[in-house]
Amino acid sequence: MTTFDNVKEIIVDTLSLDANDIKLESDLINDLGIDSLDVMELVMAIDEKCDITIPDEEIPNLTTVQAIVNYIDSVKAA
Template sequence: MDFEKMKEIVVEQLDVEENEVTLEAKFIDDLGADSLDLFELVMAIEEESGVEIKNEDLPSVITVQDALNYVANN
């Protein structure tokens, strides 16, 4: 998955502006996600990428870059 596709998912799921979604943006601190938002975001990323994000790995997926790296490496 590339950054543009990830950005599209994040904008749709978190209802944020495209310019707010950067590689360094933190889902909770910068983009205002709560636990339900994160659950829905993970589901959308999994559906789009075909990669399951394991519950035990979720604490390490903090930024948009973290999510991209996770999908690329799993």
């Protein structure tokens, strides 16, 4: 399973969004309609399911699905 597939699954499971709406270029707020509380819920789910910790200062940088995928890949590669 690719990182994108994993992130997509987490978004669908955590926020009950339609998988067909989630693309790499999707903006969390503008395209998917996620609010700040949803973002925090999503970050906690990613932390748990990907076995990483996203620091609070990184959260504002994670505005797209691609940004989340890139962040997870960079942490896993380190």
